[in-house]
Amino acid sequence: MRRVDYRDLIGGALVTLAGAWAVYHSLTAFTVGTAARMGPGYFPALVGGLLILCGVTILIPALLRAGPKPVLELRPLLWISLSVLAFALLVLSFGLVPAVIVQSVLASISDCKLSWRAMLILAGALAIGATLIFKVGLGVILPTFAWPW
């Protein structure tokens, strides 16, 4: 089998799909109007068309050449994402301090350079710092501690 540039193949395909969806959605869901009196769908449809053009321009040469395979560093991706997700889920129902502690522990796991103890110390320090800066200093409306049940 001939080798192709997977990186650009995937990228180009994603862009083309996004563009195609945008054009379809703009033409069907919104009024398009005329060039002189454009409706809400006119400009997005044009931009979507440009996206398709860009996607195809990336895609086609990628079929004709070999290229590097894309490598996702899954470990940091997973743990940092979980860390942000944990904050978003916890902050309103459990409060700022628990949310920051959980999120900073999750974030620290992703490169494994800290021991459990150091992680917890860092998390505690960040929680205190966050409360002082954002609650006391900037007056952000957030519960410090909360209990949903």
Place this chain on the structure above:
Amino acid sequence: MELFDNVMLGLATAFHWNNLLWCIIGVSLGTLIGVIPGVGTLATMSLLFPITYALQPTAALIMLAGIWYGSTYGGSTASILLNLPGTPANAVTCLDGYPMAKQGRAGVALLMTTFASFCGATVGILMMMLFAPLVAEFAFKFGPAEYFAIMVLGLVAASVVSSGSAIKGITMVVAGVMLGMVGTDVNSGVARFDFGFPELQDGVQIVAIAMGLFGITEIIASINHVKAADRKIDVSMKAMLPTRDEVKRSWGPMTRGAGLGSFFGVLPGVGPTVAAFMAYALEKRVSKTPERFGNGAIEGIMAPETANNASDQASFIPTMTLGIPGSVTMALIIGALMIHGIQPGPQMLTQHADMFWGLVMSFWIGNIVLVILNVPMIGLWVRVLTIPYHILYPAIVMFICIGTYAVNNNVFDVYAVLVFGIGGYVLRVLGFEPAPLLLGYVLGPMLEENFRRAMLLSRGSIQTFIERPISMWVLLLTAVLLVWGVWSSLRQRSTVTVVRSPSPEST
């Protein structure tokens, strides 16, 4: 004299204690994050974006600007000491700065780059003081067709010149414009692309995009690649004194660097990174001893450091007078102004004269503060370099989350950050530079508005863009750039990034 009056007005604004305070905070933070590789300018500006909601618009503007030019000062420190550029604009300083540090001349290099930065900034600020009013006056003649053309030029130039493949840069710009469409259409009131989320009817929050793309994405990509400094470096005043020969050899590069930098700064889309590279290349070409470059030639650090600072300051000219951001950083600054209901443009110099001239004068203050920060206090920054990244990044993640939440007191924005962070990382792995996306996002709505207006005025004839001379020449230039960019990226076949830096964000 009008200029004199304006300068006095600016000084009065800039010396107002509140503005002065935020200027100093801005440049100090800028230096701090410039010094730390793996924490980009964009990330920091995004992080501090929520604070600007609470500030007076002038103070917000002065602070954000301070971060921007402050980071270019600080960035050279990391380039010289670690061989890692603190910001992309300082990447080329590594080539001769690090060899100088290895020869035990780090102190000299640090002092001289600070001096070069200051001189570059001086030229840039002078340019802004003299030319911004002229450009603004000229810009009053522009209609929607001209604005549309200039915006297209800015977008194309930014994507073609940025590192990596031109076609991918353009793709990201177009995707950004698409993203800017999300939300309620101003003309008809129809909610577009809201995916059923009522939160999206006001559009995607710029904070969420910036924090996701430049905060979370940066962290994910940097975790395994950033190292802290572990050497002792002599930064006493005595070790910083350059020899007379070094001083003599620095004037030429600084003059040429300042000229190049201001020129490239004014062009939309061409930022300090390109200016620094060009200045280095020029010095190497005019030098009688090009073989010394790369082995610690003082010219090799002076020219790019002058050029990038001159360009930093000059890039405010198109941003403030036309309202068209030449770079992503400038797009963020415009975003901050628009949140306060201020639309930068030619009328800014008359309607918000105190703000404009206050900003210009704050540049002087900021640059003087930066010299103080970077010469007597350099030891502090050197110590900052030894903070390990694995302690730093959990703190940054925390700031991103709470900062985003605090803008609207809404958890939805934190989820949006997550989506943009993951999306940005995937794009980055696929070789797409996420920075042009933000530029497209900020310009997108303006682009649509001006396009619609121009077409309305011409009764639906697309020829209006060619019939009006200014817009025709601008579009012609755009077309040339576009063809050149796509041609060279197709010929290259595979994408080659010019310099591998830990935070390859294009500016």
